[in-house]
Amino acid sequence: xxxSAFIAALLFDGQGGAVELDQEQVNAWQPEQGxxxxxxxxxxxxxxxxxxxxxxxxxxxxxxxxSHDTRPRVSHVxxxxxxxxxxxxxxxxxxxxxxxxVRIVIDAQRIISTRRRKLLSVSDLIESLHRGEGPVNPSxxxxxxxxxxxxxxxxxxxxxxxxxxxxxELVLEAEDPAGQRKALMEIRRQTIHLRRYLAPQREAMLxxxxxxxxxxxxxxxxxxxxxxxxxMRSVEELDAVRERAVVTQEELVSQVNDxxxxxxxxxxxxxxxxxxxxxxxxxxxxxxxxxxxxxNPSAFLxxxxxxxxxxxxxxGFFKLKRWF
Numbered sequence: 001x002x003x004s005a006f007i008a009a010l011l012f013d014g015q016g017g018a019v020e021l022d023q024e025q026v027n028a029w030q031p032e033q034g035x036x037x038x039x040x041x042x043x044x045x046x047x048x049x050x051x052x053x054x055x056x057x058x059x060x061x062x063x064x065x066x067s068h069d070t071r072p073r074v075s076h077v078x079x080x081x082x083x084x085x086x087x088x089x090x091x092x093x094x095x096x097x098x099x100x101x102v103r104i105v106i107d108a109q110r111i112i113s114t115r116r117r118k119l120l121s122v123s124d125l126i127e128s129l130h131r132g133e134g135p136v137n138p139s140x141x142x143x144x145x146x147x148x149x150x151x152x153x154x155x156x157x158x159x160x161x162x163x164x165x166x167x168x169e170l171v172l173e174a175e176d177p178a179g180q181r182k183a184l185m186e187i188r189r190q191t192i193h194l195r196r197y198l199a200p201q202r203e204a205m206l207x208x209x210x211x212x213x214x215x216x217x218x219x220x221x222x223x224x225x226x227x228x229x230x231x232m233r234s235v236e237e238l239d240a241v242r243e244r245a246v247v248t249q250e251e252l253v254s255q256v257n258d259x260x261x262x263x264x265x266x267x268x269x270x271x272x273x274x275x276x277x278x279x280x281x282x283x284x285x286x287x288x289x290x291x292x293x294x295x296n297p298s299a300f301l302x303x304x305x306x307x308x309x310x311x312x313x314x315x316g317f318f319k320l321k322r323w324f
Contacts, residue, residue: 005046007115008039008126014136018129027054031109035137039122042066042103042114055112057105065103065114072201074208080107081213083142085204086197087121087149088156096156097193102145106138108215121148139217146205146227150234153198157234160241163187168244171252184249191242198235205231269323273314277307
């Protein structure tokens with residue numbers, strides 16, 4: 001089995017840096033050497049084989065790390081903690097609400113994580129270790145990962161606030177109702193999809209703080225609390241955006257209905273204006289004998305003048321009733 005079984009296999013030096021390990025070195029690793037982090041793509045057959053048969057995590061944990069559809073949660077197996085988290089998808093051409101899952105089994109000496117799609121927050125951790133500015137132990141690793149995940153979630157939530165504020169302004173200016181209605185539907189869909197995973201992730205992070213595992217240091221709990229609070233604010237912001245989208249959509253529907261009613265009102269006035277005129281022209285246009293003015297060459301002019309007078313009388317009546 002080659003090193004391609006792992007996306008990364010890093011041995012922490014305890015000072016913020018790490019050393020890359022190959023497959024043989026990972027298998028020979030001992031806890032006294034330092035914290036080991038193995039990151040695997042669970043679509044990689046070699047990585048899956050190592051996890052299932054050589055990692056020593058147990059069948060239950062291995063199956064959980066290789067599962068395809070997971071929701072954020074925390075559970076414990078002996079001294080190990082099984083943590084499922086999700087981050088917004090900020091890859092080029094991707095939608096942020098299409099969240100990327102990272103699955104972690106962690107204890108006091110070792111971290112094993114799996115993913116299918118690239119997650120920028122995990123890439124940040126790997127790069128920080130290469131720079132010598134990364135986590136020094138499993139507790140620090142988890143706190144930093146939650147921090148990176150939450151920062152990006154918070155940034156995405158802020159973009160939704162900007163988008164809904166812009167749409168609200170356009171709706172008040174009555175510009176492009178059809179386009180704004182489509183944009184509102186998209187925002188509601190995205191916020192609902194995001195909240196579907198962020199709400200259980202908030203509960204998972206709260207559970208991590210409540211259950212005092214030996215490997216999670218007391219000082220790091222405070223940083224985890226900050227990330228949890230930030231995530232809770234992001235969830236609240238998404239809820240507020242969704243509610244604002246509902247109110248804005250109601251206002252948009254009201255504007256459209258007002259426009260329809262106004263047009264119908266104008267059409268009704270026009271119909272009311274020409275109804276008596278049409279009646280008179282129809283009455284005098286019947287093809288039977290005895291129609292007055294048939295022998296008078298000025299009859300048409302007199303009839304046209306009468307129609308104009310009737311029209312002004314009707315308009316005066318509309319004005320008197322304040323119908324326009």
